[in-house]
Amino acid sequence: MDRVKRNVIVGQSGGPTAAINSSLAGVYRTAKERGYNKIYGMIHGIQGLLEGRYIDLSEHITNYLDEELLKRTPASYLGSCRFKLPEIHEKREVFDQIFAKLDELEIDCFIYIGGNDSMDTIKKLSDYSLLNGSKIRFVGCPKTIDNDLALTDHTPGFGSAAKYIGTSVKEVIRDGLSLETPHGQIVIIEIMGRNAGWLTGSAALAQGEDCLGPDAIYLPELPFDVDKFVEKCRKGLEEKPSLVIAISEGIHTEDGTYISEFGSASDYVDAFGHKMLTGTASYLANVLASRLGCKTRAIELSTLQRAASHLASRVDIMEAASAGGAAVKAADEGDSGVMIVFNRISEDPYLCSTEVKDVHRIANEEKLVPREWVNEEGDNVTKDFVDYVRPLIQGDVSPVMVDGIPRHLYKPGYEKLL
């Protein structure tokens, strides 16, 4: 006899992306199709759930158009959190509180969309369910622009950010060719990814038949030497009037000091006695200007790079939705303590399938760019890197334009929930 299906709850966790809401749409669609009753959304993840904050998603996704809008809405529709559960033996009462809430809501499947920290949540909750004999299934759905999750070929959110970065860097390179400056000019573009260089390396996507690409790319995986960097720029300006260089926010010296720390040293104090913070790119732009006497500009792609739904990758958005669906399917079919991963079956044509993997092997792990995908000098990525990223940025998800601006999903009073 078929078991009676009760409810599903889904949460979003960690940094927002352009694709995380597409996974949410995928969870919703598959849970509906598989006959679940209610699909709840945690507001601000597990932290909100602990405070009793959740919504009935069917009040927000009322038709197929809403689903399509949700796929095109950046950031976390449900709100996110960076809440790390305690170890089970340290504070059991937190877990009891969560399971009581889940039982009250008659939850069968708990889906959490997030990165490595979020997979720690899935790990601990599924571990605890073994202890307390709960039948709830806990499944993780991968998400992070940083692309640093273990065991999966890549993560939803990365492809769209990479497409935005490649496009924006290319536009900035063109811009740099416009005006001649007496002593040359250097633009430093600062890109997210404190430990993993996947996003920074994606600046190489700008290179093609119509663009020489960035003049150097510095990933956080390798130590950064300020003097060598200045020398590289000095030589570069002898050959070209305009350089564009991509750096990770997380570049650091051999001894582990972040370059950003140089820019925020305590000697930068403003008139009020406040410590001034300067970003990595700003700091390096200042160094270059004073050492080489050239014009410099620092551009931080900041949250623009993770929120740029208007330039999302179709492959990314569709894969994000299917990861959400696969998470529900896995939980529905009995899996728990697993995460959905992508498995690249073929390079050409690009083909990926989803699988489930034990979340114990994923949580708190970090996948970095392999050394062999960076050139010998350590100042650019190789063709293998670009070949790996290229399929993930293919295709467009045309925004739903209303009066000249992309439309997002929004229900009356939406912001009051967050």
Place this chain on the structure above:
Amino acid sequence: MDRVKRNVIVGQSGGPTAAINSSLAGVYRTAKERGYNKIYGMIHGIQGLLEGRYIDLSEHITNYLDEELLKRTPASYLGSCRFKLPEIHEKREVFDQIFAKLDELEIDCFIYIGGNDSMDTIKKLSDYSLLNGSKIRFVGCPKTIDNDLALTDHTPGFGSAAKYIGTSVKEVIRDGLSLETPHGQIVIIEIMGRNAGWLTGSAALAQGEDCLGPDAIYLPELPFDVDKFVEKCRKGLEEKPSLVIAISEGIHTEDGTYISEFGSASDYVDAFGHKMLTGTASYLANVLASRLGCKTRAIELSTLQRAASHLASRVDIMEAASAGGAAVKAADEGDSGVMIVFNRISEDPYLCSTEVKDVHRIANEEKLVPREWVNEEGDNVTKDFVDYVRPLIQGDVSPVMVDGIPRHLYKPGYEKLL
């Protein structure tokens, strides 16, 4: 008897935009259709011409696809300059040199695509042609993201930048709703336009049925009071956990001191003794963090906002092309010392026609945002402002995507020219 048509020369001047190459495409198309022989392009504007640097555009635009790619290529295809001609009575020899070059190239029409400084070039050259009896016609084609040219309803380049700003600000606002922070968070977005607030005001386009829009907008036309600003933010955080505020790069105090000067005061000196420069947004983010104890983030839209061809406005790109065509038509029909302007015939439906206006009334003038289009408190724009901008951001110019990234026009050896 029809006069024998000889050659046209066209140059681009001032800051690059997403639409300036569309005007170049328009010049090329109309000059061809009107039977001109060669169409030359100055490399880096009048400065390059003085050095004998120019190309035959037909070697770059070889078919209709090239024209379409050119319309979608950001920055200045020909390279730009910020060269100001001397007064005629100060240095006649510069003018003699230019006219000798133009005569050598058998030029009938000289088209210059640019902003107020560039119109000064058209003014002086057409004035000089009256003195030396030259038959060359000098016509200006408007271009500037700043939208600060006199006598024209708006300028090509502005609409695309405004569309990018409205969209990006909206995405950043959504991003800001994702994560809860204990003491709230404030994002400051710094937008171009040192004297004119048209671009900064366009942040208001983010507001709609699905977005509350920015919480405050500060234009450079009104004095900026740091204390009032901090107080506004303090009150804002009492009502909302996440604020997004748009500021112009040119905001300044009552006595004319730019806020950016506070951030680059001489007391910010790094370990090498170099003066550190901080942007306006970074400075204000630092002030807010220390005075209010909230999380802050500074985002400078930098050159991204003027180079974002991937999100160009169709109205803007098409108008830019027609302005280029209208410039050639005007010159062909005998006008000189004029600029093409846009005249808004109807608001609803939006309808603009082109006209010619005496460049003497435009050069070196600056059109600012009228006081009545800013609210009483001076911290946001009015509905009239948005109603004025809205038609200019309508429609899309779908980028020609190749392997996931927008394609630009590029001919072998192109970069060597610049």
